[in-house]
Every structure is written in structure tokens, then in C-alpha cells.
Amino acid sequence: MAIFLFVGVLLAGTAVALTARALVLGSVRRQQTLAQIATYGYANATPDARDKRDNAGFRAALERMATHVGTVVLPRLPDSHERQLRTLLRSAGSYRITVEAFVGYRVLAAVLMPLLLVWLLGSSGGLGARSVLVVLMFGALGWVLPWFLLKRRAAKRLQAIDLEMPELVDLLVTTVEAGVGLAGSLQFVTRRIEGPLGQELRLALQEQSMGLTIEEALENMLVRADSPALRAFVQAILQGQLLGVSLGKILRDLAVDMRKRRRQAAEERAQKAPTKILFPLVVLILPALLIVSLTGPMIGLLRSLGSF
Secondary structure (H helix, E strand, O other), X not given: OHHHHHHHHHHHHHHHHHHHHHHHHHXXXXXXXXXXXXXXOOOOHHHHHHHXXXXXXXXXXXXXXXXXXXXXXHHXXXXXXXXXXXXXXXXXXOOOOOHHXXXXXXXXXXXXXXXXXXXXXXXXXXXXXXXXXXXXXXXXXXXXXXXXXXXXXXXXXXXXXXXXXXXXXXHHHHHHHOOOOHHHXXXXXXXXXXXXXXXXXXXXXXXXXXXOOHHHHHHHHHHHOOOHHHHHHHHHHHHHHHHOOOHXXXXXXXXXXXXXXXXXHHHHHHHHHHHHHHHHHHHHHHHHHHHHHHXXXXXXXXXXXXXX
């Protein structure tokens, strides 16, 4: 009974949070736009105001606490775990979250979720052996769930980059064959590319403006978002610059190859669909059909047998 109470409280809190977010989001965006317009042209005032907003409030305090906890816990974890976590944070585009802060969030979730459940169970009548097992499961869930969500976000972001790569290569082919250099083509194309790929390209161009070569900036972009399509693109650019081959022809062949890969990936997902639909078909759909189709005849049969 306490578990149902906890789930009900959790769902009610989620509904209230989503409703409040829907009501507040419009006014917050309007205030941010007005603040941006007000500070336009004054570059020195914007970072200070942004730092004040970031350092104020509950979120900043929670982030500081998570960073402190993560700094204590992270040295006790394997080095491979830290490297993998850093790679996932880069792939997910979470550049503002440090590895220490993310580990601290996992520790806090693994501690606070069981404590909340223990408080609910204690207020409803005490703890038993089954309740202790549920509390331990919630602690494990609080540790694993942030990692799972981060991996899912990173996979979706890399998939979005792969889907946008053929259009990027087509635009680069057009500009390069028109006589524009590679760096100028990337600057021109980046203005028209949105989403994760546009973010990574803008970061690469910022690194180039800070003194790196375009090849080094592209290699750093590949380190941040190591997707198959982006890896093929960077390798083709580096080989073309190293060997002196026509960059337009390389990019045109690369665009054809990327479209073939995207078509093959779509066909692979289509072939997996019957297997994925098997579980809901057997567990959810077929039992409902059997109940609807057999309930009437079974009731009629029982009534006819009861009349004898």
C-alpha cells in the first residue's frame, strides 16, 4: 500500500511540475528575450548578469553540493569509468556539467530516493523485509537511472548528427566547387545548420579562431561527438588535405556513401520492427482480444450449463 502511495505522490508531483513549467515557460522566455535585447551591444554586462543568475538559487546550491560529493566519490571509482563518463557528457552535449557534478548527482539520487521511500513507509506503518528490498532497489535505481538517461541522450544526439551529415556534405560540395576554401565553406554552412551538428561545427570554428588549424579543430570535434558519419567526414577531409586530392570529388562520393548508409540503417530498423512488436502483441494485445472474444461465449455456456 505504501508503494502505491509513493507512486501516486510521485506522479502527482510530476503533473504539478509539468503544469507549472507550462505556465511559467512563456513568461521566462519573454523575460530572457527582453534581457538579451536590453544588453545587446554591451558584451561586458552579459557574462556578469549570467553568472549572477547561475550562482543564485536552489539549482546553483544543488550543483555545488553535487560537485563536492562527486569530488569525494570520483577518486574511488575506476579511471575507465571517469573516461567513459567524460565521453558520454561530451557526446550528449552537456558541456556545463562536470564529471564530478554528475557523479555527485548520482550519489544524491541513490541516497535521497531510498530516504524518501523510507519516510513514506515509516509514516504508513513500519518497515518489513519486503520494504527493505524495495528501498534497496530504489537506491540502485537512483544510481543507475542518471547513467541510463545520459547514455540515451548521447545516443540520440549522435544519431541526429548522422542524420544531418548528408545535407552538410551537399552544402560543402556546392561551396567548395564554387571556389570557396574549406574554412570559408564551413563558416558559410554553419550559419544554415541547426541542431547538434551546427553546435559542434560552431565550436570547431571557435577553436579555429583561437589559433588551431581547421584539421585540429575537426579532430577535436570528432573527439567530442564520435559518430560513424562524422568520423567518415573528418577522415575524408584530413585525407584530402594531406594527399592534395580534389576536395569536391571526395565530398561528393562521401555524400553518396552517407545516403547509402542512412538507407541501410532505415531498412535495418524496418526489419527489427516485427521483433520489437512481438512482446506487446503477445503480452498486451492478444490477451485483450481473447478476453473480448471469449467472455461472451463463456458466459453463455455457463448459463446454459446452469439451466440443466
